[in-house]
Amino acid sequence: MIDITGIRRSFPMLNHKQMQSHDLIYFDNGATTFKPQTVIDAITRYYTDLSCNAHRGDYELAYRLDQAFEEARACAAAFIHASEREIVFTSGASEGLNLVAQGYGRKFLREGDIVLSTEAEHASCILPWMRACEETGAVLEYIPLDERGRVGIEAVAEMMNKNVKVIVLAQISNVLGYEAPISEICALAHQYGAVVVVDGAQSVPHLPIDVTEHDCDFLAFSAHKMCGPTGIGVLYGKYALLDAMDPLYLGGGSNARFDMCGNILLKQPPYKFESGTANIAGILGMKAAFDYLSQIGMEQIHAYEQQLHRQLVDGLQRLSNIHIYNADADGAIVTFNVKDVFAQDAATYFSAHGVAVRSGQHCAKLLSEKLNTSATVRASLYFYNDTQEIERFLALAAEADMKTCLDVYF
Amino acid sequence: MSELIHDPMVLRQIIMDHYEYPRNHELSEEEGYVSKHMASASCIDDIYVQAKLKDNVIEDIRFDGVACTISTASTSIMSELLQGKTTSEAKKIIAAYYAMINNEPYDDEVLQEAIAFHTVGKQANRIKCATIGWEAMKQIIEDGEAHEQ
Numbered sequence: 067m068i069d070i071t072g073i074r075r076s077f078p079m080l081n082h083k084q085m086q087s088h089d090l091i092y093f094d095n096g097a098t099t100f101k102p103q104t105v106i107d108a109i110t111r112y113y114t115d116l117s118c119n120a121h122r123g124d125y126e127l128a129y130r131l132d133q134a135f136e137e138a139r140a141c142a143a144a145f146i147h148a149s150e151r152e153i154v155f156t157s158g159a160s161e162g163l164n165l166v167a168q169g170y171g172r173k174f175l176r177e178g179d180i181v182l183s184t185e186a187e188h189a190s191c192i193l194p195w196m197r198a199c200e201e202t203g204a205v206l207e208y209i210p211l212d213e214r215g216r217v218g219i220e221a222v223a224e225m226m227n228k229n230v231k232v233i234v235l236a237q238i239s240n241v242l243g244y245e246a247p248i249s250e251i252c253a254l255a256h257q258y259g260a261v262v263v264v265d266g267a268q269s270v271p272h273l274p275i276d277v278t279e280h281d282c283d284f285l286a287f288s289a290h291k292m293c294g295p296t297g298i299g300v301l302y303g304k305y306a307l308l309d310a311m312d313p314l315y316l317g318g319g320s321n322a323r324f325d326m327c328g329n330i331l332l333k334q335p336p337y338k339f340e341s342g343t344a345n346i347a348g349i350l351g352m353k354a355a356f357d358y359l360s361q362i363g364m365e366q367i368h369a370y371e372q373q374l375h376r377q378l379v380d381g382l383q384r385l386s387n388i389h390i391y392n393a394d395a396d397g398a399i400v401t402f403n404v405k406d407v408f409a410q411d412a413a414t415y416f417s418a419h420g421v422a423v424r425s426g427q428h429c430a431k432l433l434s435e436k437l438n439t440s441a442t443v444r445a446s447l448y449f450y451n452d453t454q455e456i457e458r459f460l461a462l463a464a465e466a467d468m469k470t471c472l473d474v475y476f
Numbered sequence: 477m478s479e480l481i482h483d484p485m486v487l488r489q490i491i492m493d494h495y496e497y498p499r500n501h502e503l504s505e506e507e508g509y510v511s512k513h514m515a516s517a518s519c520i521d522d523i524y525v526q527a528k529l530k531d532n533v534i535e536d537i538r539f540d541g542v543a544c545t546i547s548t549a550s551t552s553i554m555s556e557l558l559q560g561k562t563t564s565e566a567k568k569i570i571a572a573y574y575a576m577i578n579n580e581p582y583d584d585e586v587l588q589e590a591i592a593f594h595t596v597g598k599q600a601n602r603i604k605c606a607t608i609g610w611e612a613m614k615q616i617i618e619d620g621e622a623h624e625q
Contacts, residue, residue, distance in 0.1 A: 410544040414599050440542045441520050476484030
């Protein structure tokens, strides 16, 4: 059982915060998440107690920082069941995904090779591969989604052939919250010698993840979507692949030696990808986030979120003025519209009553072809949300229509 | 007009009417129209505003696109209000509209139905929606003047 009272007490943003004179309800966790005090303290501790550069000094303070720095890497590795040398610190999922597209894709793709993805991907997942394909002459092809917007293993199988070199997709879609069958996709891809790049931005914060079980080749995620600081994240890559690929940047920290004739000897992974002074405060803050989540337990977090999600979906389904697009989502993401009200107007109504939800064209093609709408409202939950918040949200949703949505302006 | 400002029911009705039945809500294929595409990175609104200017008179204004209630209604009202005006009259009305949105003194007589948006700043993140069509028209007039000089 999750101690929701204790959990909520540890987040400053969940204590007596208001928006438009109402108690704040934060249902935009797919965008970013709140930080517990331990994460905030870990960031502060770097600046107050450990302030010096990593991997540089010969003095004791620097040694202590290096220990904390590498401990953070070990923590990240343990969190996803990888080994430490397969953990690259990045600025977030976007940088991780770009690093693979540029460092691996651009180096190894050849004309006529195929990269597979889907039409439901986040821009950070798909755009780097569009460019890598453009630069190498490879072709980007899309795995057809089923009528609900899901990726099925049969659809992937139909797209496979010997020219497919890379499959890139999100484990959980940020639009509809559907989980892709990653283990099956990886097994299939490996039969054809293709690598699988997983965007874990919406999955790693919510599910227990074991990269050895999935056997994925790369996995990128951001700390800020899992109670950690902004501007820091992790790229996991199988060591042989990391070893073969190129870094995005060159510079201090990533090279072992170089001379003026242009000979550069790069360090081993993961260090060859980490040039320049790292986001040290972010790394130590991210470690505190891993510790915090692990202490509660990812299984418990997942189970509790499922329960909240059920309550939200059941409640919304009883309302005749609400249309839900993904009642069967695997993640705690509800994509909906208030009937006859444009998504942005509905989001403003909720905001005026203290509720943060997101409106948007999260994925234009998917929305127009599968959902028949130009925009949607997204409510995304996390383990620190509670049943009272859902009840208050449902009461507000029940009252939502064109009139109440316009009343908030007067 | 001034007593209407105090009746939210009337103002809400104006906005709903222009959202449900937007005026001039079709782009023209005819020659002589200048077009402006307005798409903001921070919101969903993605609209095209067209205007036909001749001898410093705004003969026609049209618009279309994907937009919320606030931007559709405010652009619809703008298209009615500025049609047939000279560009210098239009500039005065546009200035009054921006003054109203920014809580500065303004002439409510020239704004007519556009006063429906006088409290839009209560939802500060939606000010952009209430001005997107007006901004397009302002730019079209300014571009036209720059072209003549």
